[in-house]
Amino acid sequence: MKKIAAIFTAVVMLTSPLIVNASPQQDLKDFRAFFKNKFPDTPMNDFINGVYSVHKESRDQWEAFEEFPSYDIYVDKGEALFNDTKFANGKGFKDCFPNAKKGIKGNYPYFDTKKGVVVTLEGAINKCVTSNGDKKWGWKKGKMAHLSAYLAYKTRGQTISVKTPEGEAALAAYNTGKTHFYAKRGQLNLSCADCHYYYSGYKIRADILSPALGHTSHFPVYRNKWAKKDGDGMGTLHRRYGGCNKQVRARPFKAQSAEYSALEYFHTYMSNGLKWNGPGQRK
Amino acid sequence: MRISARIVNTAASIAVLIGCLSLTAPAVSVAGAVEDGKDIAFSRKKGNCLACHAIEGGSLPGNIGPPLMAMKARFPNKDDLKKQITDARVKNVNTIMPPFGPHQILKADEIEKVVEFIYTL
Numbered sequence A: 001m002k003k004i005a006a007i008f009t010a011v012v013m014l015t016s017p018l019i020v021n022a023s024p025q026q027d028l029k030d031f032r033a034f035f036k037n038k039f040p041d042t043p044m045n046d047f048i049n050g051v052y053s054v055h056k057e058s059r060d061q062w063e064a065f066e067e068f069p070s071y072d073i074y075v076d077k078g079e080a081l082f083n084d085t086k087f088a089n090g091k092g093f094k095d096c097f098p099n100a101k102k103g104i105k106g107n108y109p110y111f112d113t114k115k116g117v118v119v120t121l122e123g124a125i126n127k128c129v130t131s132n133g134d135k136k137w138g139w140k141k142g143k144m145a146h147l148s149a150y151l152a153y154k155t156r157g158q159t160i161s162v163k164t165p166e167g168e169a170a171l172a173a174y175n176t177g178k179t180h181f182y183a184k185r186g187q188l189n190l191s192c193a194d195c196h197y198y199y200s201g202y203k204i205r206a207d208i209l210s211p212a213l214g215h216t217s218h219f220p221v222y223r224n225k226w227a228k229k230d231g232d233g234m235g236t237l238h239r240r241y242g243g244c245n246k247q248v249r250a251r252p253f254k255a256q257s258a259e260y261s262a263l264e265y266f267h268t269y270m271s272n273g274l275k276w277n278g279p280g281q282r283k
Numbered sequence B: 001m002r003i004s005a006r007i008v009n010t011a012a013s014i015a016v017l018i019g020c021l022s023l024t025a026p027a028v029s030v031a032g033a034v035e036d037g038k039d040i041a042f043s044r045k046k047g048n049c050l051a052c053h054a055i056e057g058g059s060l061p062g063n064i065g066p067p068l069m070a071m072k073a074r075f076p077n078k079d080d081l082k083k084q085i086t087d088a089r090v091k092n093v094n095t096i097m098p099p100f101g102p103h104q105i106l107k108a109d110e111i112e113k114v115v116e117f118i119y120t121l
Helices: A002-009 A024-038 A044-053 A056-067 A072-084 A121-131 A143-155 A168-182 A192-198 A224-230 A237-247 A258-269 B002-021 B028-042 B078-086 B108-118
Strands: A110-112 A117-119 A221-223 A280-282
Touching (some): A072 A143, A110 A168, A168 A258, A221 A224, B078 B108
């Protein structure tokens, strides 16, 4: 299986007419208009609720879950990590993120023009950890997801406002993410856009496909499916990206790779104007 | 249960037909192909057609593609059905339906069997 997947990651085909050199601002307009038109009954800001924004039947059950959400204890764990972690040099997360309690998730992702890279919240967390002499944390779950959940929680209600990519390098990163989103990949030859844009709201087997608009607003998420495997169901956005790449039998990229960071950059920019509401609770 | 009756009927009539053409053709192999084709079509690891299509006899189907029914009316020429299942991009370059043949998701003989099954619908 590995071998087949490897062969087919190479077969990336661009089939979307949208890819042709539109400006990020134009992309954003088109993206929102597309979903507004596709789901006329969904108020714009409700897209932050993923599949529940477009499927009434599953929404009721989810709202019941959200009353005593499974992520609560992990937000608490994240808060403890934030307040109590002491690096070998005596410093803590407060020294890296003095404004954390006011909500800083909205500062990410951003394009660091000096370094020429997209910086994500998780990237900034690990930079804090390692620059203070500690060992890098895992990217996809555990402590990373807990601290990320706490920081997301503190940012709830604030408006997503990724700075519009400007300059060659930032635009290149944006376009890498956009290309990933629209490119067919894997043995099954499916793009993110196939499932979360064109056919969002449709059923794939028993699952309803969520709209990509608002997707990144509620990460990290607690997934019952992940909880079955690990006990702790929290996972980051890049963990989910890997899962969706694997579903189409493509070889996933590494969490926090330049590829996924670029995807997060594009994907989050497309939700500009909506509200942050992480962490989320999902099946 | 209606479906199996129909499969048997179709299989039987195909068998009769084949019987007329060549007395040596074992009737059971066509019915076998239909049954195998159904398994392949329904298996998540193989065709997983139910991910996108409602098919009689399959539970929890998706609705991305049209329900697969009245296939003989939709595809008077069986070879066109085979083409659609082998590589749906031929008809629709942007299709979401996976290219089962070119991407080796199904082997040639598996596609043959799926076609036999789908053609009974």
